Each structure stands twice: as C-alpha cells, then as structure tokens.
Amino acid sequence: MFANFDFDVIVRSLPYLFLDGMTFTLMLTGLSLVGSLFIGTLIALMQLSSYRALSLLAVGYVNLMRALPLVLIIFWFYFLLPWIGQWVTGASRPIQVGAFTSALVTFIAFEAAYFAEIMRAGIQSIPKGQIAASQALGMTYWQTMVDVVLPQAFRNMIPLILTQTIILFQDTSLVYVLSIPDFLGAASKVAQRDGRLVEMYTFAAVVYFIISFAASTYARRLQMRIAVVR
Amino acid sequence: MNYHWNWAIFWEPSPEGWGTYADMLLSGLFWTLATSLVAWIMALVLGVVVGVMRTMPYRIPAAIGYVYVELFRNIPLLVQMFLWFFVMPELVPAELGRWLKQMPNAPFFNAALSLGFFTSARVAEQVRAGVEALPRGQRMAGTALGLTLAQVYGYVLLPMVFRIILPPLTSEFLNCIKNSSVALTIGLMELTARARSMQEFSFQVFEAFTAATLLYVVLNLVVTFGMRWLEKSVAVPGYIGSSRA
Numbered sequence: 001m002f003a004n005f006d007f008d009v010i011v012r013s014l015p016y017l018f019l020d021g022m023t024f025t026l027m028l029t030g031l032s033l034v035g036s037l038f039i040g041t042l043i044a045l046m047q048l049s050s051y052r053a054l055s056l057l058a059v060g061y062v063n064l065m066r067a068l069p070l071v072l073i074i075f076w077f078y079f080l081l082p083w084i085g086q087w088v089t090g091a092s093r094p095i096q097v098g099a100f101t102s103a104l105v106t107f108i109a110f111e112a113a114y115f116a117e118i119m120r121a122g123i124q125s126i127p128k129g130q131i132a133a134s135q136a137l138g139m140t141y142w143q144t145m146v147d148v149v150l151p152q153a154f155r156n157m158i159p160l161i162l163t164q165t166i167i168l169f170q171d172t173s174l175v176y177v178l179s180i181p182d183f184l185g186a187a188s189k190v191a192q193r194d195g196r197l198v199e200m201y202t203f204a205a206v207v208y209f210i211i212s213f214a215a216s217t218y219a220r221r222l223q224m225r226i227a228v229v230r
Numbered sequence: 231m232n233y234h235w236n237w238a239i240f241w242e243p244s245p246e247g248w249g250t251y252a253d254m255l256l257s258g259l260f261w262t263l264a265t266s267l268v269a270w271i272m273a274l275v276l277g278v279v280v281g282v283m284r285t286m287p288y289r290i291p292a293a294i295g296y297v298y299v300e301l302f303r304n305i306p307l308l309v310q311m312f313l314w315f316f317v318m319p320e321l322v323p324a325e326l327g328r329w330l331k332q333m334p335n336a337p338f339f340n341a342a343l344s345l346g347f348f349t350s351a352r353v354a355e356q357v358r359a360g361v362e363a364l365p366r367g368q369r370m371a372g373t374a375l376g377l378t379l380a381q382v383y384g385y386v387l388l389p390m391v392f393r394i395i396l397p398p399l400t401s402e403f404l405n406c407i408k409n410s411s412v413a414l415t416i417g418l419m420e421l422t423a424r425a426r427s428m429q430e431f432s433f434q435v436f437e438a439f440t441a442a443t444l445l446y447v448v449l450n451l452v453v454t455f456g457m458r459w460l461e462k463s464v465a466v467p468g469y470i471g472s473s474r475a
Binding site for chain 1: 233300301303304305306307308309310312313316317320321404407408409410411412414415422425426429435436439442443446447450
C-alpha cells in the first residue's frame, strides 16, 4: 500500500512547509488568540452588563456568529473589509487589505464569540460576595473586574481556553479557501505541483494530529489538576 | 459606499441554465441538509457505539474507543475531507479507487463520510460524559437485577444518557450543519458554495452572502426550537432541567 510512497517529496518541502506554512499558521493562531480573548472578554462583560442595550447587542452578536459556518464568515470578511476600509478612511475606492489581515480579522471576530461564552461562564463562577466585598471597599466597576473578578475567571477557565485554542489552531486550516499558504495550504501547493497528494495530505494530517493531540492531552491533565485544587 | 445594491437579483435566471439565483441557493440548502443529516445519523450510531465502548469495564474496547476519539478529534475536518477524497482512492486497489473517483455525487458521499466520522468522535465524548454523570448505583442496580451488560446499557443507562445529553447534542448537530460548509473545498455545491458561486456569476457579493446567512440563521432557529420541544417532552422528572417536580 505504501510501496510507491515518496518520502523524498516530504523531506524536500520541509523548509517551505514549516518556515512558511507552519509559521503562518502559528502566527495566525497566536494573534487571533490574543485578539479574540481580549474582545471576547469585553463581549462577556457586555453580556453581563446591567444596561439592556449593551447586553442585547452582545448576546445578538454571539448568537449570530455561532449560527454561521466559519467558511461563510471568512468569505464575508474577505469581501466586506475592503468596503469597511473605504468607509472608514473615506477613500474613493475599496481598500485592499490583503489576505492575512482579512484572515486575522475574521478569526478574531469569529473566535471572540466562543471566548465570550467561556469568559462569561468564568465570570459567573466567581461568588457574588466578592463583588459586594469589592464595592464595600470602594472599588469602581473596572477595578472590581480587572483586579478581582477577571484574573480568577481567567484562571478557572484556562483548560477551556486551551481547548478552544486547539480548535482555533485546527480552524485556521480553513484559510485554504482564500488560497493562503498556511501549513495545509503549503502542503496542498506542493501536492498539486508534484502530483503527490497522498504523501502531502497524509503528512499534513500526521503533523496536525501530533500537535493537537499533545496539546489536548496537556489540557486534560491541567483540567484534572485544577479540579483537584478547587 | 458606492456599491450597487440589487435585491431583485434573486429572481433573475442563473447562468447555469436552469432556475433563478434563488433556486440555486435553495439547491445549496438542500445539499447542506442532505449532507448534515446523513453525517448526523452516522455520527449518532458510531458515537453511541464508541462512547459505550469507552465506558465498558473492559480494557480493550475502552482503548479502541480512546484511539478512535483522539484520531478523529485531533485532525482538522478539512484535512480529514482531503484524506477521504484525495488519499483514500489511491490507497485502495486501483480498480476500486477508479470507481470511487468516478462515482456520481462523489463529493457528497465523501463529505457525509468525513463529517460523520469527525462528528461521531464528539458525540462519543458526550455519550461517555453522560454515562459517567449517572450515579454508579444505576449500573449496580441493573446488574443486581440479573441484567447482562448489554441489557444494563440498553434498558437502564442509555435511555437516561440520551435525555441528559440532549442539550449538548443539539449544539453538536448545529456544528454538524455548519461544518458541512467545509465540503465546498472538495466541490460539494452546498449553501456556502452556492452563495460563493452566485457572487462570482453576478458580482452581487452582499446580497448572495446575506441570503446564505439568513438561511443558516433560520435553519439554526428551526433546529433549536425543535430540540427544545423534544427536550421538554423527554425531560426526566426530578432533574434540575425538568419543569415537572
């Protein structure tokens, strides 16, 4: 079955696959993680806000994002961003933002909805008494959140955040639809150029598996450890 | 914005030779539904089998279940689709491979197959979590009554598990519908792919994607309300989730 399996094509393309492809994938994952965690936390705070308009807006956003397939959202932003750019800068024609910016904005906007749900659960896991105590000490809303509630919420949710990051890492492979050479895109380019689909796609699967498996095993251990502490 | 809106575009004939752009999107919706339903049935059956294997008091089935779940969970769906669509036909005997590639609706069968396996791993985890959430006494009581292991699962544990895990199963079903859009990469003309090709033919980007968005949202609402009704009608009396005391 693997008799005419050409390992050489994998070895030859390793620099391209990892220096270009995997670097792009990891960069997109990392930047999206930071951006969407930050915006997701803000959305979670909005959801829990006592201002009805704010919470409705946030809940609506989260539900809309979670109702749509990521591929559709990738297309949406790819075509929408140039128009938004034009609108914001007042230029005479749509601004070309490039595939990377478009992918990054998409992932931040999309994953923020999922991180918002995680952070909301995290915030709600903090005993109410702490908020009362902070207010009694004369802390403002932002001091209460930033100094007391969010650090604990974040800590409690680390295993879930890690699990969601693994999903984010796997999801970045979907930028394939914009023909961006992320890890899978790079593998696919080599596969089509050299007519080596079997080798390249199998190799891509093995690499994705090793990284995700290691990370998810670690996430599970972490979850158990944190569960024991509490 | 100097974009030229044209909401009447949906009633214009599509360049494919039959029907309007609206028909084109509806045919996409049909393939989205067909793919996700076939995949979902597959995922339920396999997911229950694997989930049960993982909770059985025997080492070997548990180990097989573990490998299965980790394998299908840790490879991105897009990569799995490529494996089934491009790689599998090359690894089987040449004759069979040719047949697979020339099969009519090959993207549909491949998409349903990969989505089914992918989703089954997630369903299996929920079934396992459901079984583990049940009080140990239920299994013991079943055994004490003289039921075989298969009977304990079939008559005692699984009926409870299904009722408990209905809410997470709903989100998994919604994920399954959304994930079917990944199949556009292997040429399945489902809803997102249809919106994309409508945009390419007509240059009406926003109308095409708005229509697809609305269809997905409606689909989502229908599934959510349907499942909520189902949840209510099978709720276990005495559990927090049920309104009956």
